[in-house]
Amino acid sequence: MSLDVTAMLDAPFDVASWLLGLARGMAAGPMEQFEIVPIVPLTFGEGVDLSFTNASLWMLISFGTALLFFTWATRRAALVPGKAQGSAEVVYEFISKMVRDTMGEEGRRFFPFVFTLFIFVFLSNFLGLLPSLPGSPAAAHSFTPTSHIIVTFTLAVLSVGLVLVYGLYKHGFGFLKLFAPHGVPLWLLPLITPIEIISFLSRPISLAVRLFANMLAGHVVLKVFAGFVAVLLASGPLLMGIAILPLIGIVGVFILEFLVAFLQAFVFAILTCIYLQDALHPAH
Amino acid sequence: MRALLASGASSLFLFGAAFAAEPVPGEQEGGLPQLDASTYASQIFWLLLTFGALYFVLSRIFLPRLGGVIEERRNRIADDYDQAAEFKRQAEEAQAGYEKALADAKARAASIAAETRASIDAEIAEMEEENDARLDAKIHAAEARIAETAERARDAVFQAARETTREIVSSLTGEAPSEADVDDALTTAREDIHARAA
Incomplete structure (x- = not known):
């Protein structure tokens, strides 16, 4: 954002120029919200940049929110749960059922991983929807870590990597049966096996891109609509009235994004479960 | 289902690839921040750190706590059900005992009544017989006197x-x-x- 905060604070408050400034800021580009802004620069050796950035901050906020919520929810661990504990138990049962339905009782060992995945992705998606304070510095703008392909890809690699590592650990070379499905005639194998291998390799990509693209698209649409509102408001009394239309659009898309935030976390978690099922039983 | 997801994912991938294929003029001007590889190390590092920390606290503290209390509740409910079933059984037993006692008492009452009735009947019959005998004797005496x-x-x-x-x-x-x-x-x-x- 190219807003000059100190100038705004000094100048007498003028709605028109404020809106104009806001409009300029927003119209500058719907991609600016994805900008990575270093907060605490940390560089190791040659070019290894581990700076604490706004992305790191919002990952930390997701972690902190989860920590606070679960601390609060389980502070008493009562037999008759309160509201917070009840909602935490709903999430627990939800993921627990998902794990059990896809993998059965053996899947129990993956439950903490799937649970963490769901919570982390959901909170990252969801907290990124918080509106930023107008005029605040870019580093303090709300940010969605899962709108970055590298983040979703890392998570996907974690999931598929776990499938690979656990599958090989548990079944050894038997895990390779995954690429030769049971009951396929021998002469078809040269065709099927490459397809299965490609399908397996595309899993982390599909997992990563699905989540990333959903978050990216949602935020871009929100920002574009918001830009319309600001531009229309700032362009004189004639067009001000029309600004209500993109505003309604924002409200609609925002509600949709709530759903998407949950849905994508759910999809990520359940696909991980389905892939982990392969690690448990490669000969499907 | 899986095939559908896969095809959807591949189309999304193409969409992503289209983004990637766009010329990136520079980091500051309009480039997609997601494709700025210089931020990747930091993002991966902090992601693994926070994700790992979340995994640690969830798997070590919160999930066992939640699972424990849910398990405890389930056991408690099962226990309560068992206890309720036991109480129900006891109540049914008591009911059966009561009904048996009632039937016994009724039977005893009936037998006592029958016995009493029989003994009274016998007494009445005896008395009637005695009376008849006495009357007969009197009649005989009277008849004898009359004859005399x-x-x-x-x-x-x-x-x-x-x-x-x-x-x-x-x-x-x-x-x-x-x-x-x-x-x-x-x-x-x-x-x-x-x-x-x-």
Whole structure:
């Protein structure tokens, strides 16, 4: 954002120029919200940049929110749960059922991983929807870590990597049966096996891109609509009235994004479960 | 389902690839921040750090705590169900015992009533018999007395008839008939009367 905060604070408050400034800021580009802004620069050796950035901050906020919520929810661990504990138990049962339905009782060992995945992705998606304070510095703008392909890809690699590592650990070379499905005639194998291998390799990509693209698209649409509102408001009394239309659009898309935030976390978690099922039983 | 997801994912991938294929003029001007590889190390590092930390606290602290309390509740509910079933069984037992006692009492009452009725009936029958016997005895005595009285009366009448006959005969003939003749005549006359009456 190219807003000059100190100038705004000094100048007498003028709605028109404020809106104009806001409009300029927003119209500058719907991609600016994805900008990575270093907060605490940390560089190791040659070019290894581990700076604490706004992305790191919002990952930390997701972690902190989860920590606070679960601390609060389980502070008493009562037999008759309160509201917070009840909602935490709903999430627990939800993921627990998902794990059990896809993998059965053996899947129990993956439950903490799937649970963490769901919570982390959901909170990252969801907290990124918080509106930023107008005029605040870019580093303090709300940010969605899962709108970055590298983040979703890392998570996907974690999931598929776990499938690979656990599958090989548990079944050894038997895990390779995954690429030769049971009951396929021998002469078809040269065709099927490459397809299965490609399908397996595309899993982390599909997992990563699905989540990333959903978050990216949602935020871009929100920002574009918001830009319309600001531009229309700032362009004189004639067009001000029309600004209500993109505003309604924002409200609609925002509600949709709530759903998407949950849905994508759910999809990520359940696909991980389905892939982990392969690690448990490669000969499907 | 999986095939559908896969095809959707691949189209999304193409979409992503289209983004990637766009020329990136520079980091500051309009480039997609997601494709700025210089931020990747930091993002991966902090992601693994926060994700790992979240995994640690969830798997070590919160999930066991939540799972524990859910398990405990489930056990408690199962226990309560068991206990309720036990109480129900006990209540049914008590009910059965009560009903049995009630039936026994009823049966006993009925048998006592029947016994009492029988004994009373027997007593009544005995008393009736006794009464009948007493009455019979009285009737017999009365009948005997009546018979005796009738005999005496008959004798008295016979005596009177005998004397009257003797008087009449003696006054008619002037000589007193012997007692045996009078008796004979009277007996004949009486038999004659009896025969005629019959």
